[in-house]
Amino acid sequence: MSGEPTDNDAEAEIARLEKRHARERAARQEAEAIAERSTRELYDQQRRLVLLQGMVVAANEATHIEDAMATAVRRICAFSGWPVGHLCLCAENGDVIPTAVWHFNDAARFEEFRRVTEQMVFPRGVGLPGRVASSGKPAWITDLGHDRNFPRAKLVKNLNLKSGIGFPLLVGNDVVGVLEFFTDVQQEPDEDLLEVMAHVGTQLGRVIERQRSNEALERSEKYFRRLTENALDLITVLNADGTIRYQSPSIQIVMGYSPEHYVCRQVADYIHPDDVGAFTQALNLARQRAGSTRLLTFRFRHRDGSWRTLEGIGNNLLADPVVAGIVFNCRDISERKRLEEQFLQSQKMHAIGQLAGGVAHDFNNILTAVTVCSDMMLQQLEPSDALHMHAEEIRKAANRATALTRQLLAFSRKQVLQPRVLDLNTIVADMERMLRRLLGENVRFVTVLPPDLGRVKADPGQIEQVILNLVVNARDAVLPPVRDPQLVIETANVTFDRTHVGLGDEVPPGDYVMLAISDNGAGIPQDIRAHMFEPFFTTKERGRGTGLGLATCHGIVKQSGGRISVYTEEGRGTKFKVYLPRVTDAAEVLRPPHQPAVLPRGSETVLLVEDEPSLRNLGMDVLRELGYRVIPAANGTHALDIVEHDTAQQIQLVVTDVVMPEMGGLELVEELRKQAPQAKILYTSGYTEETIVLGAGIAFMQKPYTVATLANKVREVLDG
Amino acid sequence: MKGIIFNLLQEIVEAEYGEKAWDRMLEAAQVEGAYTSLGSYPDSDLGKLVGAAAGALKQSPDDIVRWVGRKALPLLAAKYPHFFRPHQSARSFVLTLNQIIHPEVRKFYPGANVPEFDFDVSSPEVLLMSYRSARRLCSFAEGLVEGAAAHYGEQVAFEHLSCMKRGDAKCLFRISFRKGEP
Numbered sequence: 001m002s003g004e005p006t007d008n009d010a011e012a013e014i015a016r017l018e019k020r021h022a023r024e025r026a027a028r029q030e031a032e033a034i035a036e037r038s039t040r041e042l043y044d045q046q047r048r049l050v051l052l053q054g055m056v057v058a059a060n061e062a063t064h065i066e067d068a069m070a071t072a073v074r075r076i077c078a079f080s081g082w083p084v085g086h087l088c089l090c091a092e093n094g095d096v097i098p099t100a101v102w103h104f105n106d107a108a109r110f111e112e113f114r115r116v117t118e119q120m121v122f123p124r125g126v127g128l129p130g131r132v133a134s135s136g137k138p139a140w141i142t143d144l145g146h147d148r149n150f151p152r153a154k155l156v157k158n159l160n161l162k163s164g165i166g167f168p169l170l171v172g173n174d175v176v177g178v179l180e181f182f183t184d185v186q187q188e189p190d191e192d193l194l195e196v197m198a199h200v201g202t203q204l205g206r207v208i209e210r211q212r213s214n215e216a217l218e219r220s221e222k223y224f225r226r227l228t229e230n231a232l233d234l235i236t237v238l239n240a241d242g243t244i245r246y247q248s249p250s251i252q253i254v255m256g257y258s259p260e261h262y263v264c265r266q267v268a269d270y271i272h273p274d275d276v277g278a279f280t281q282a283l284n285l286a287r288q289r290a291g292s293t294r295l296l297t298f299r300f301r302h303r304d305g306s307w308r309t310l311e312g313i314g315n316n317l318l319a320d321p322v323v324a325g326i327v328f329n330c331r332d333i334s335e336r337k338r339l340e341e342q343f344l345q346s347q348k349m350h351a352i353g354q355l356a357g358g359v360a361h362d363f364n365n366i367l368t369a370v371t372v373c374s375d376m377m378l379q380q381l382e383p384s385d386a387l388h389m390h391a392e393e394i395r396k397a398a399n400r401a402t403a404l405t406r407q408l409l410a411f412s413r414k415q416v417l418q419p420r421v422l423d424l425n426t427i428v429a430d431m432e433r434m435l436r437r438l439l440g441e442n443v444r445f446v447t448v449l450p451p452d453l454g455r456v457k458a459d460p461g462q463i464e465q466v467i468l469n470l471v472v473n474a475r476d477a478v479l480p481p482v483r484d485p486q487l488v489i490e491t492a493n494v495t496f497d498r499t500h501v502g503l504g505d506e507v508p509p510g511d512y513v514m515l516a517i518s519d520n521g522a523g524i525p526q527d528i529r530a531h532m533f534e535p536f537f538t539t540k541e542r543g544r545g546t547g548l549g550l551a552t553c554h555g556i557v558k559q560s561g562g563r564i565s566v567y568t569e570e571g572r573g574t575k576f577k578v579y580l581p582r583v584t585d586a587a588e589v590l591r592p593p594h595q596p597a598v599l600p601r602g603s604e605t606v607l608l609v610e611d612e613p614s615l616r617n618l619g620m621d622v623l624r625e626l627g628y629r630v631i632p633a634a635n636g637t638h639a640l641d642i643v644e645h646d647t648a649q650q651i652q653l654v655v656t657d658v659v660m661p662e663m664g665g666l667e668l669v670e671e672l673r674k675q676a677p678q679a680k681i682l683y684t685s686g687y688t689e690e691t692i693v694l695g696a697g698i699a700f701m702q703k704p705y706t707v708a709t710l711a712n713k714v715r716e717v718l719d720g
Numbered sequence: 721m722k723g724i725i726f727n728l729l730q731e732i733v734e735a736e737y738g739e740k741a742w743d744r745m746l747e748a749a750q751v752e753g754a755y756t757s758l759g760s761y762p763d764s765d766l767g768k769l770v771g772a773a774a775g776a777l778k779q780s781p782d783d784i785v786r787w788v789g790r791k792a793l794p795l796l797a798a799k800y801p802h803f804f805r806p807h808q809s810a811r812s813f814v815l816t817l818n819q820i821i822h823p824e825v826r827k828f829y830p831g832a833n834v835p836e837f838d839f840d841v842s843s844p845e846v847l848l849m850s851y852r853s854a855r856r857l858c859s860f861a862e863g864l865v866e867g868a869a870a871h872y873g874e875q876v877a878f879e880h881l882s883c884m885k886r887g888d889a890k891c892l893f894r895i896s897f898r899k900g901e902p
Contacts, residue, residue, distance in 0.1 A: 016743050023746075026754035034758045 048196050051079045055203045065211040066101055069177075072204055073103040076181065080193060084110055084161065084182040086117065088129040096122040096129040096178055113155050120151070127151050128166040129178040136175050138167035138197055140189040144182070162186040167197040170205040177208060234310070234332070237325040240287060240318055242266055242280075245325055254332045256303030272299035272307055282314065286326055290319035297333070308334045345530065352534065353555070360405040361659075364686030365612045367405065368704035370398045372618045375707035402704050409686075418700065419457045419560070423587040424491050424515050424580075425449040427463055435467075439475050439487060448490035454582035456513050458560040466556050469549040470517040470576050477521030477574060488518045493582065511582040512562070518575035524568040532566075553578075599708060600715035605629045607679070609639045609656035609668060615703075619655065622707050623714065636663025640671055648676040653718055655701075658685040682717045721763045721855070722829045726755035729769060732791040741776075748772035760831060763855055782859040789863020790870070797871055810868040810876065811847055811897050815839055835861065838890075851891040856884045858891040865895060874899055 058071035073085035087101035098117045104110045122130035127150060132139050141147045141164045144156045156164075161182045169177035179201070228235055228248050235248035244267050247259040255270075262270075271279050275298035282294045294314045299307040312330030317323040377391040428447055439445050471487065478485030492514045524532060533554040553576075557564045562580040606628045610616040613634075620630045631651070633639035640663070643651065654672060656665040663671075669681050686703040699717045701709060733742045746753040749768035755761060767781075770788075774781045797804045803821055807813040822834040835853030849865075851858050862878055869876035875898040882888035 016740070020739075020743060023752070023754040026752070027756045030754060030759055031756040034756060038758070 044192065047079060048192075048199075051075055051196065052199055052203065055200055065208060066099070068207045068211075069099075069101045069179075069204065070103070072200065073101060073179065076179070076197070076200060077103045077105070079196070080181065080183075082165075082181045082183040084113070086180050088122065088178045088180065090133055090176055090178070094124045094133065096124075096127075096133045098122075098129070110159065113152070113159055113161075116155055117152065125149075128164055128180050132166040132168050132178045132180075133175045136168050136170065136173065138165065138194050138201075140165050140194070142186060142188055156182065160184050165193070165197065167194075167201045168205075169201050169208055171209040171212075176205060179204070232331075234312070234328070234330040236262075236267070236328040236330065237323065238267055238283075238314075238328065239325055242268055242283060254302075254308065255300065270301045272301070275299050283326070286314045286316045287318065290316055300330075308332050309337045341530070345533075349533065349554070357409060360409045361686040363401070363405050364703040365615055367398055367401050368686075369614045369618060370394065371402070371704050371706050372615075372622060372710075374398060376618075376622070379707070398704070405686075405704075406702075418461075419459050421455050421457050421583060421585040421587050422460055422463065423453065423455055424463070424513055425451075425453050426587065427460060428467065428489055428491065428515075431464060431467060435471050435489075438468075438471065442485060443475065443478055444484070444486035446486065446488045448488065450492060452493070453491050454493050454511065454513050455585060455587050456560075456562075456580040457583045457585070458562075458580055459556075462556040462560070466553045466578060467515070467517070469553050470578075473549055473576075474517055474519035474521065474574070477523075478519050479521075482521050484520070486520050488516075490514075490516050490518075492516070494579065496579075512579040513582050515578040515580070516575055517578075518573060520573040523570035523572055523574055524566070525570060529566070529568070533564075599626060599711040601627045601711075602715060602718060603627050603629065604652040604718055605631065605650045606714065607631045607633060607639060607643070607651045607654045607656075609633045609636065609654065609660070609665065610684075611635050611657060611660040619710065622710055623655075626711055626714075628714070635660040636665065636668035636671075639663075639668055643672065643675055648672075649678070651676045651679045653680045653682060653714065655682045655684065655714065658683050680717050680720070682713060721761055721766055722757070722832050723755040723759040723761055724757040724829065725766065726761060726769070727757050728792045728795055729766075729788055730755070731795060732788060733773070736791070745769055745772045745776070748775065758829065785857060785859040786863035786866070789860040789865075790867045791863075793864050793867025793871060804871065807872070809897065810865070810872045810874050811895075813868050813872065814847070814849070814865060814895075815841070837861075845896060847895045847897070849893045849895055851893070852884070852889075856891075858883060858885070858893075861891075862893070865893075869897055 054075045055072055058068045058075070061068075069087045073087055077083065077085045083105040085103040087099045088096045089099055091097050098120060100118065102110075102114055104114075120127075122128075122133070124130055125134040128139060128141060131149060141150060142162075144150055144161055144164050145153055147153065150156075150164075156162075161184050163186050164180060164182045166178050166180040168175040169179065179197075229250075231248060232250055232253075233248075234251050234254060235246075236244060236251075237246040239245050244262045244265055247262040249259050251257065251259050251262065268276050268280060279296060279298050282296050286294045293316075295311075296314060297309065297311045300310045302308050309332070310330040311333045312328045314326055314328045316326050318325060374391050374395040378388065378395065381388040381391060428449060432445075432447060436445055467489070471489075474487045478487065494512050494514045496509045496512060533550050554564055557578050557580070560580055562578060565577045565579075566574065567577070568574040606623055608616060608619050608623065608630050610619060610632075611634055616632050616634065620632050623630045631642055633642055636656075639654075639656070654669065654676075656668055658665040665683055665685075672679060680699075682699045682701060684701045684703055684705065699713065699720070701713045705713070730742050733745060746769075749765070749772040751765045751768055770781045770784050773779075773784045777784065779787075803816070803824070804813060807816070817837050818839075825832050825834055833854075835851055835855070835857070837852075838850040840848035849861075851861050858880070862880075865878075866876055877896045877898075879894040881892040881894055883891045
């Protein structure tokens with residue numbers, strides 16, 4: 001066999017090459033087909049990507065869920081070429097509710113379909129939306145007209161809609177909505193379309209989830225904002241440098257400024273200069289440690305310039321990325337502070353009153369002895385006698401001391417009141433001449449006394465003392481250099497309701513009569529206002545005032561069930577207002593007591609009950625001197641013993657002290673009434689531990705008394 | 721199976737034995753032979769071609785497949801150098817099969833059904849590699865690993881501990897790489 005190629009070899013080679021060319025041609029054709037298929041797939045993929053990207057953009061840009069859904073429905077219709085798209089949402093009970101989110105390629109044609117659909121509700125498993133919601137999976141209906149679970153079959157038949165698809169909008173595994181699409185071409189399930197729809201469903205589910213999260217967040221944010229904004233406490237967030245970053249709206253009510261006013265301002269600018277140091281120190285300490293809290297009390301400036309006391313707690317939340325500030329929660333405790341001060345003041349006044357009353361009581365007993373002894377000396381000494389003058393001086397000094405102790409008792413509210421129904425206008429009118437004289441010609445004195453003024457029940461002598469004391473103070477306030485000095489006394493009917501009566505007020509709501517005494521004088525400086533009702537507190541020069549004037553007024557008004565208030569402005573004047581409870585009884589006519597020049601005498605039997613031996617002996621001497629038969633007793637028990645042994649029928653008058661050891665005057669009288677009902681009673685007292693309000697028919701004699709007072713009062717009671 | 725495997729086979733056969741040898745293989749295997757790299761072709765075509773080669777070269781089909789794997793690797797390295805360049809050793813390269821190479825293969829050749837590998841790297845000297853594929857082309861993997869060792873100038877020793885062809889659930893190789901030419 002030669003090595004030369006033969007024709008057969010050549011033919012075989014040609015055949016091989018032809019086959020090879022054929023294979024290569026086939027491979028090329030296949031490669032072209034693959035390329036074409038790839039291009040088509042790329043195109044489809046691109047369309048899907050565009051659709052999904054559109055969904056993402058719509059989802060991110062939409063502020064409302066409906067906007068995102070409308071865009072989604074429109075884009076899916078454009079992508080699939082299906083003419084009708086619609087959104088349904090799932091209710092909490094699982095029903096699927098059609099929404100107004102639609103897309104049509106011909107709105108007029110599908111109007112009836114839209115209207116009917118929107119009136120329907122699809123329970124789970126019912127209709128296209130219901131079965132998608134129930135299964136959580138897409139549903140494809142190739143032939144709508146013959147589907148047994150499609151309530152709108154008749155409608156779609158009329159509209160010539162052939163196929164439909166519904167797919168779920170999923171949040172996790174929960175179906176939150178269903179998108180349904182319809183086409184007028186009968187179509188078999190398209191896996192590609194279903195795959196795209198699954199992606200879209202997941203995307204839109206996320207939109208709904210995000211929207212719901214946002215809504216929940218918004219609700220929560222609103223809830224907590226409302227809580228903060230409606231809290232009566234002040235909530236302030238400070239930056240580390242002490243500037244205010246946030247201020248809750250309640251500040252407007254408490255401090256008068258809007259919350260915005262404070263933002264970016266230094267909190268220290270509003271704090272009282274005396275409190276800034278402590279506040280800053282506390283702030284620094286709080287700033288040093290994350291999470292630390294500080295309790296603070298400080299004064300904060302109101303818009304009107306006044307200071308409000310705030311109590312607050314600061315919490316360092318600088319390290320908390322959400323807050324990143326120091327949070328103060330403050331409360332206006334000005335009212336509480338005022339009440340505390342008022343309470344302390346009242347406690348102080350009560351303590352001073354106790355002291356003053358106690359001193360006055362013992363002092364009155366001593367003064368009675370001094371007065372009665374000096375009276376007896378004056379009766380027995382000739383005026384020419386050198387001792388007569390000394391006795392007179394003793395008597396005058398005793399008078400001055402008596403006036404002082406009476407004022408002390410008035411302040412301590414331990415006087416025995418003899419209240420009457422009064423017309424304050426009459427009292428003011430009766431005093432007017434005396435007051436004009438007191439004020440002098442330079443002071444313009446005006447009275448404003450409305451005729452319809454109501455009545456009050458009070459001790460007239462006490463009320464006169466109140467008026468006198470206030471007028472004397474006013475007179476001293478309008479001394480030169482006050483120009484055109486004037487003093488006004490006015491009365492009026494006033495009614496306090498709950499809105500007028502604050503928590504701290506000591507009088508209940510009701511009808512009152514106001515007596516106001518105002519002047520245009522110097523006013524009362526801020527620093528002494530707190531002390532002005534205290535006894536022995538005076539701004540007058542030495543010797544001009546006892547410091548008991550306002551204290552007395554305070555005591556009398558309080559004891560009479562009223563209140564006294566003061567409004568004063570430095571350099572402009574002062575107005576004292578006395579409020580006394582209004583009564584409906586008619587006013588009583590007041591008669592000045594008759595004091596005969598010659599001491600009246602008698603021969604009746606008098607039981608004299610007095611625990612103080614010197615007073616008992618003096619009283620016994622005076623009454624025996626005046627012709628009476630006197631049975632002395634050291635206290636109530638002793639008196640009852642005497643009456644048992646003696647004939648009770650003989651006693652015509654009992655003169656008894658009110659406060660005594662073992663048995664007091666009131667108790668004694670109660671017992672005595674059984675054995676000696678005929679006996680008349682005359683009470684005496686330096687003060688009473690508990691205030692005794694004696695009725696109009698009960699006789700009373702205030703210690704210290706004079707010989708004349710004792711003689712006259714005993715006769716008056718025996719004859720009464 | 722993706723056409724690229726057939727293309728590689730054709731390239732190797734033609735390079736080693738000439739154009740005619742490939743044509744003869746196709747004739748002997750009785751397959752169409754029009755393979756494009758992106759096309760998908762029946763797995764049986766490869767079996768037929770390997771069978772034809774084994775018959776012609778008087779070798780076992782596994783040896784043929786292993787030889788193809790070994791010869792294919794330099795071609796792949798020339799075609800896709802960026803998969804090889806980052807590595808200094810065959811072990812490091814082999815370990816990227818699951819995480820890098822096969823995901824990329826799937827991108828290039830949509831529908832490619834690549835095998836699964838698992839590695840036990842607890843020993844620095846020995847690499848335990850498991851192979852799982854319905855095609856049971858463990859010899860091809862073995863050849864490729866040998867090719868990779870040669871690419872990085874290393875020697876490699878295999879122990880085929882278990883094999884799917886023997887009824888095991890997966891193939892397991894104990895592989896030792898050593899630096900230096902054989």
